[in-house]
Structure formats: structure tokens, C-alpha cells
Amino acid sequence: xxKLFTFWRRKGQPHSPSSHLPVGGASTHHPTQPGYNLGNKDxxxxxxxxxxxxxxxxxxxxxxxxHDVNIRDRKYRTPLHLACANGYSNIVxxxxxxxxxxxxxxxxKRSPLTKAVQxxxxxxxxxxxxxxxDPNLADLDGNTxxxxxxxGQSISLVEKLLEHKANLEDQNKDGYTPLLLAITENxxxxxxxxxxxxADVNASDKNQRTALMIALNDEPTNLxxxxxxxxxxxxxxxxxxxxxxxxxxxxxxxxxxxxERPGTDPPLTALSGNQHAWHLDLGPPTSRTVRK
Numbered sequence: 670x671x672k673l674f675t676f677w678r679r680k681g682q683p684h685s686p687s688s689h690l691p692v693g694g695a696s697t698h699h700p701t702q703p704g705y706n707l708g709n710k711d712x713x714x715x716x717x718x719x720x721x722x723x724x725x726x727x728x729x730x731x732x733x734x735x736h737d738v739n740i741r742d743r744k745y746r747t748p749l750h751l752a753c754a755n756g757y758s759n760i761v762x763x764x765x766x767x768x769x770x771x772x773x774x775x776x777x778k779r780s781p782l783t784k785a786v787q788x789x790x791x792x793x794x795x796x797x798x799x800x801x802x803d804p805n806l807a808d809l810d811g812n813t814x815x816x817x818x819x820x821g822q823s824i825s826l827v828e829k830l831l832e833h834k835a836n837l838e839d840q841n842k843d844g845y846t847p848l849l850l851a852i853t854e855n856x857x858x859x860x861x862x863x864x865x866x867x868a869d870v871n872a873s874d875k876n877q878r879t880a881l882m883i884a885l886n887d888e889p890t891n892l893x894x895x896x897x898x899x900x901x902x903x904x905x906x907x908x909x910x911x912x913x914x915x916x917x918x919x920x921x922x923x924x925x926x927x928x929e930r931p932g933t934d935p936p937l938t939a940l941s942g943n944q945h946a947w948h949l950d951l952g953p954p955t956s957r958t959v960r961k
Contacts, residue, residue, distance in 0.1 A: 704788050705746070705754050712742055719748035719764070722757040731767055738769045744776045753781040753797070756790035761797070771802050778808045787817040791826050804835035811841035819847040820854055824862050837868050844875030852883045857891055870899040877907040885916040 707720060715736050718726035727748070730736040739747055749769050752760040761781075765771065774780050782802040785793040794814075798804065804814045815835040818827045827847075831837065838846050848868040851859040860880075864870060873879050881901055884892040903913050911919075 715748050716742050716751055719760050720751040724759055727760055738767045746775045747773055749781045750775055750784055753785040753793045754788050758792040761793050765800050780806045783814050786814040789821050798833045804830045804833050813839050815847045816841055816850055819851045819859050846872045849874055852880050871902045879905050881913045882916045
């Protein structure tokens, strides 16, 4: 028989976790800063034409032998990088037709596909994938195109990357898998989709925090309920030896089964598993900020 549990914050308890626990979304390797900061002095003629979407100029320059389709600027960007970052799919198609390199990386080790995904240019990403772009190339922070995709809102783009063999369990330098990043973004639809595609709910970051620990690190949301419907291992400990139950306790939350008096604090370990449903009673809505 399924049980209904209520999960609430004890009155007067702070929102922040114990000082011994790492903060949920804080990360120096979180995918950020889409696009490129461009200065004319950094750009060659072909780069500039590609960056502003001037198809006729691109064609003209490529007809001249002195303009290499793979020419790089000071930051090792090719015209393909700039066309992808700005969403000019017609120029992307032309450059590919002219035999440009697709899996080439800029100074931050980002490929044109990574830039297209980072900048939410799905049409460009689709063209690149159909011509053999590698979705598993990692940048300097260890983020792949899939890491950037889950930080956006396009499940269809995530789906396309997975169809082209993107690794669902790749970790960046903070140990975040795409699922863990979706948790930090508080993106329930993305989390649900990744779980349906087989993402490991017990994967942990470099501090050995699981998805549930990260979700419990601040205001509880429907993410907690969603995760607890999976085969969550509540015995997992972070690098300090804390479990998910202790994360809940440090943040001032407790739980009880239906009919149980609040304040009796039954252990979370008794409440997990896919045979149980969780109901979150959060009281008045509050704002939630994902720390990056």
C-alpha cells in the first residue's frame, strides 16, 4: 500500500545548510556565458562576414584562394564557430559544403556544436550533428554539449544529442552529470526527461553529493518527490559522511507518514523507494535562487 508523507520546514529553521556542507549549485565550472565577445580587431574578413550572417560576403571570400575556410582568429575560432554562435544556419551549411572542419575547438576547447548548443541555436546544432559533429567533446571546464543543453529549456535539443550518442553520464570538472546540472537549475521537466532516458539517479559530484542531496540543499521542490520515485540509495554519503537524511535535517526539514504527529521525525530511510509517494507541504511560496 502506498503511503502519503508530508515534508515541511520546522518553524524558525534557517534556509541554509550546515556550514560543514557544500552549497548546492555553487560551481566554478557551471556552463555559463553564451556567445562570443567580438571586437573588430580580433576578426579577419571571413570571420566578420560569418559572425554577422553576410552570406554573399562569405561566398565571395571563399572564392578567393587566400581565404581558408578553416582560418582561425586570435582565440582559435573558425568562421564555423562564429556562424554557429550567432545562429546563421545558411552559413553553417555553406561552410560545411566547402569542407570545413567540424570538430575543431577554440581556445576554450569548445567545438562549433558546443557553441551552437550553448547559444540555443538548435537549427545549427541539427546541421552539425547530421554531418558528424561529436557531441562528447569536452571544453576546459569538462562540459559537453549535453551539459549546456540541459541548462536550457529545449528538451528536443537534448533528445537530438542523445540520438547522436551523447554520453548521459559525462561529468564536468565539478563532477556534475547532465542530471545533476538539471537539478541545480531546478528544471523539473528536464530532470524527468533525463530520468526517463536512464540517467543514473545515484550519480554524485566531486563532493560525492547525489541528486537528492543537491535537491535537498535549499527549498524542497517537486524535484525531491520526483527523485524519491526512483531507486534512490539513501545510504550514500558525501565526502563529509553526511547522508540525504542529514541534508534534510540540516536544512530544517522533517517528514512524517499520514496520521503521524508532526515533530516525531521518522527517518527518511523509511520513506524512500518507488513504492512510496511524497507530498510536499511548503507553506507560502518563496523565491528560489540557484547559486552558480
